Amino acid sequence: MNLHPAMLDWPVTADDDRGTALWSSDAIALATGGTASTAFAVSGCAIDSREVMEGDLFxxxxxxxxDGHRFVEGAFARGAAAAIVDRPVAYPHVLVADTNLALEAMGRAARARVAAQIIGVTGSAGKTGVKEALFAALDRSSRGRAHRSVKSYNNHVGVPLSLARMPERSRFGVxxxxxxHSGELAALTRLVRPHVAIVTTIAPAHIGHFSGEEAIAQAKAEIFEGLQAADGSAGGVAIIPADNAHYPLLRAVAERHASRIMAFGRSADADVRLLDVVPAMGGGSLVTADIAGNKLCYTVAQPGDHWVINSLAVMAAVLAVGGDLGAAGLALAEMEGLAGRGxxxxxxxxxxxxxxxALVIDESYNANPASxxxxxxxxxxxxxxxxxAVLGAMKELGAGSDAYHAALAEPLLDANVDRVILVGDEMAVLAEALGKTAGSALARPGQVDHVASAAQAAECLAGYAPCGGDAILIKGSNSVGLGALVRALTIRER
Incomplete structure (x- = not known):
């Protein structure tokens, strides 16, 4: 087999004097202002004792x-090497005044010690997929020196934890x-201090906490407040959706903080612009894009127009950090659907x-009107x-909840859906709307079921599916619990 010479040119010795441990006891004590009980080193970080792995810091x-102190014993039973505590324990530990503040301090210290290109991703939908695609692209081109937040660790606890897990040798962090709520992103972005900040889209997710979509756009735009240039000065790159109705607002905020703005989408003014898209073998899309004046053709394995547009954001970010666009194209072509997200x-x-x-499409992790x-x-x-379609209620939609749920009747009819199972009280209005639709197959008795729980949805689905040739979409807000239905079905997966 002929290999490219660069693939064989792997270093045999370290190119720096950094240690191999993620954190030493001295470094943890310095970052947190705490006191180490003994010398130790850790290879990972965890906040859930059930997820602790050998060598972790709990x-x-x-x-x-x-109170996490109740689970210290269990964490060490699972292999923890040390713990951050606010009272002495009979295991290696660093004693601090406040463990929550210590986690945040560790995140800041991890961010300060790396010489990496940092990318922050937010948006009303698509942020986890974009994050994962970016990681796959940058990890491929950097030979394993990219880091990202796992799962959806994206809040005031998950973000500092993800930072604390970032190895010192990382070249990229996503x-x-x-x-x-307003103000949350402002705090997170000042912790992450991204060189590149992406807003994937603006849609009425969590709109129950806001006065409208414009307020959501304003809150998402807070991510730009933490932008910094590679030398640590103010600046950085803002990447925004050119086709979104709130593009002018996002751009206006970005102009106050970014030294460069890149727009992506179909718009003629987009810096990364979709030129053409055709179906690809296997259900994905073959995309042709203009990327800052250069034409690039690549495959997106995941089906759907939303993935086509999200791929443009990925390409914009890879370009912004000086990454390999070819590696990004390969990553998008090979990327599998994420659990709960496609x-x-x-x-x-x-x-x-x-x-x-039969085909099961797992979108059980979250739901808003746009997604x-x-x-x-x-x-x-x-x-x-x-x-x-097994559809769970959409949460946090506020006073407009009934209208948002009822409005799903139109896309269900357009998609020629044969049977619908609706889960949760909020779905009553959609069941009523579908039942009143003249001439629709869904208006016939037995084609629409409305149940209270995921368990009842499972019983209902078992009554007529799966059969050969069925395509079953399962989607709802995570709190509805449809992930359990997916897991029950996929026990039989080939």
Missing amino acids: FALKGETA FEMGMN ARHRLPAPDGDGSGE MRVTIAQLGATPAARRI
Whole structure:
């Protein structure tokens, strides 16, 4: 096999004098102002004793209802090397006045010690997918020296934890930042201090906490307040969605903080602009884009127009940090769906069209009006003998909740969905809207079921699915619990 010479040119000795441990006891004590009980080193960080791995540093955080000190024993039983505590324990530890503040201090120290390009990602939808795609692209080109926040660790605890986990040798760091109230992102972005800040889109997610979408856009734009240039001075790159209705507001805020603004989308004024898109084999898209004056063609493995547009944001960020656009294209072509956010499962299934399998589309982690419409349209574009939608309630929509839920009737009909299972009290208005739709198959008795819980939805689904050729979309706010339904179904996955 012929290999490119660069692939063989791996270093055999370290190119610096940094240690191999993530943190030493001395470095932790210095960062937190605490006192180490003994000398030790750790290879990871954890805040949940159930997720502790061998060699981890366990933070005994205090919450409103739980005290992490109760789980110190369990953390060490699982292999923790040390703990951050506010009282002495019979294990290696660093004693601090406040464990929550110590986590934040560790995050700041981790950010200060790296010479890495840092990217912050926020938005009403798509931020986890963009974060994961960016990590895959940059990790590939840097030979494993990229770091990102895992899962959806994007709040006041998850962000400093993700920073504290960043190795000192990292060349790139990608951090997701979320919010559901004004002011939250301002605090997070000043902790992350990104060189590049992305807003994926603005939509009515968490709108129950805001006066309207414009207020959401204003809160998301807080991410630009933490921008800094590579030399630590004010500046940096803001990446914003050119096709969004709130683009002017986002740009106006970005202009106050960024030294460069890059827009992405279909707009003729976009710096990273979609020129053409055609279906690709396997259900994805073949994209042609103008990237700062250069034409690039690449494949996006994940189906849906939202992934096409999100890929443009990924390319803009890779360009902004001087990354490899070719590696980014390969990463997008190989990227699989994320659990709860588009993962596709093939299940053995009898009868139906005789294919012997059904498709489950797992969008169970979260839902807002915009993402519901996108994924329902995606279901409609999926070849299937029957299309089934299991939809959970959308939370935090405030006074407009009924209208947002009822408005899903139109995309369900446009997608030619055959059966619908609606979960949660908020879905009553949608059930009523579908039942009143003249001439629709969904208006017939038995085509729409409205139930109270995920467990009841599972019973209902079992009554008529899965069969060969079915495509089953499962989507709702995480608190509805539809992830359990996905897990129950995919036990049988091939």
